[in-house]
Amino acid sequence: MSELALSTVVPATLPTHLSGMAGTNRAPASASRQIAANDDVAAIGLWLAEYHGSPHTFRSYRKEAERLLLWATQIRGKAVSSLTREDVLAYEAFLAQPLPTWCDESLARRGDHRRLFAGPLSERSQRQALGILSGLFNYLVRAGYLAGTPFALQPRSRRGRQGRRTIERYLDRALWQDVLVHVEQWPQASGRDRQRYERARWVLRLLYETALRASEAAQARESDLFHRRGCWWLRVTGKGGVEGDVPISEALMADFASYRAFHGLPVVPGSDSPRPLILGIAGRDAPLTATAVYLIVKEALGRVAEVVAPTDPVRAARLRRASTHWLRHTAATHQAEAGNPVHHIQHNLRHSSIATTSIYLHAEEDARHASTTQARATIPLPKERP
Template identity: 30%
Template sequence: MATVFIPIFGQHVSARQSETAKVRKSLHPYCSDDDVKQAVSFLFEYSGSQDTYNTYRRELERLYQWSWLVRNLSVVTITRQDIVDYTLFFKDPPADWFSVKRTRRFLTVGGELRSNSEWRPFVKTDKLVHQSPASLKSMLAVLSTFYEYLLQESIVQRNPVKLIRKHQLIQKQQETIIHRQLNTTQWVALLQAVKLKTLEDDSYERHLFILSCFFLLGLRISELASSTMQSPTMSQFYQDHSRCWWFQTVGKGNKSREVAVPDDCLTALVRYRRFLGLTDLPMFNDHSPLLPKDRGRGSLGIRRVRTLVKDAFSAGVDHLNQQGKDRDALMLKSATAHWLRHTAIAHDVSQNRPLTDIRDDAGHQSINTTNIYLQSSRKERYLSAKKKQLKPQQEGDDGW
């Protein structure tokens, strides 16, 4: 019998959870209303940040699905060994736990909200479905926080995550490396492809502006698109009394920050606003949407912005293939919107911008996070090894 997956938590904490629990209860007897209520109460604590909420919701939902569907357990009865077993399961989930693309959790059918039958706990973003050490570490951190919450509420007697020996479950890395970024060839091809598209279809001006914001400001997608936490407006671009331009945003952890705006970004803003029929630069009271919808009022949401980025990537892939750069095209095809943020920060580092400035613009809590993007020592290490020979040269030796 095929496993039936039903999403538990919505885009934000709401009464929807209790309705979903009733449906789940009829299918899986180990679904506990208390389990759902405890998770909703916990998630509510993080509802001030969409990114954090999404991360915590994702990890809790996966644990709940495994607990109910695989172990037939309530999450409050999970032991240390259960967490170990779940971690092993998490490393390599069964194929039917994956969807091939991101899907909506719920659909409106005939005016009624229903769970999406295509939704799965995991998303297969490429050919590899094994979870990375970073994903494992993040998952365990979220679950540990959740069980600490249950412990403080006197719902459980101990935190089972703290009882496991994490170093035996998570492979250690010599150093943290940001691989998911575009190289110069890919970025230039992407930019050229989208600019060519604007000559055929002026709606691609929006694609171009979105790419410009990602690369020149190093934004997260949640800082550019509309969400339950914020809806970016034109007035978030502003000039201070020193005639310096800034972009005001609310980032990870619900923290407000200012991002320095380069001249090229202002040029991109002017071009985009002319496309929208607006004045060249916004005033302080310009509360029009930064990314207005195609039809109707309001701003583009995260899902729509992600789709536009994928459209741009597709154009870039075609452009690279036409140039015979198949390997670069294949890599760009697997890229996501967040790669652009990594690309932006890595480029800033390569241009020798002060790391503290990059940290502040990127919204990194610690300079150690920014240091991850330093690649100079790796390049030097590679160059020092590049000329190593299988047979060392001896004096008077011409080779083999």
């Protein structure tokens, strides 16, 4: 039923005491069950199925579910539906220091027989992993499969610190402008060079102007564009099937017309055309995957980093780390810095909570840093002793 069950990373069948059929945290038989799954793999597979419409999210969530299931059954000797708060704390420690065999570099990075960790997870990656698993357990509780979730006991102070963070994975305006300028300087002597230039130029502008996720950009079609009250909009279906309308500027539509003209297409998109906004290789109408969009961005930013590195290695390193999701964060941050109302940014990014959008508001932190460092600069330094 699930791709998790079909993966050879996780055994196709587990012994009864590890399968979860008799898990100590299973909801009582009298509970109102919303799912028919009766073992942990099937229940987790159903949770994953809720995210099939978002390939990137699905892969990320499956990775965390596989890690936990293997750790629980192979190392802890327990079913996932028998895990307690003590087990969760032990798993937190494991994420910070996984077994060497789980990080074996001789194993492939992808595929069924892959290594599960590249190494110890950073604090941020640990929080992300535990947040995903908390969502899994909450789902299984609501489904009537589990009696409770050990993640609910997480101290409020720790959750509070996470909620007050601001986003750091973005490019400041100067660096983003450098990216655009350097891409314009790419060689265009051959047809292949021109094609790579046109594609990178369009993909970078599309992701930045719309704050789309890579999967959303890959799925976007001409028919998703529409004109309302003299303005262009893009209808997007994002994570969890949430729909939203994203404003499209006249400048971006001009960039789209230029991109289409290069491929010999009419400058005005068809209102009922299924043609993707990002064309496949050599302009084919077959859509790219989210991974392909990701790689286009990584290659473009990497090329810019090579140019920047000799004079500014710090900024070059930042560009090498950046990805498609950085462009989403960059768009939101720049909108906030420009004074765009936070509820407008919330709708543009299609966040369910305005608290999520607030992580892009850096102005208060910038002001605090400036006032603190300027005050320090006014304190006279002691004279050197003779």
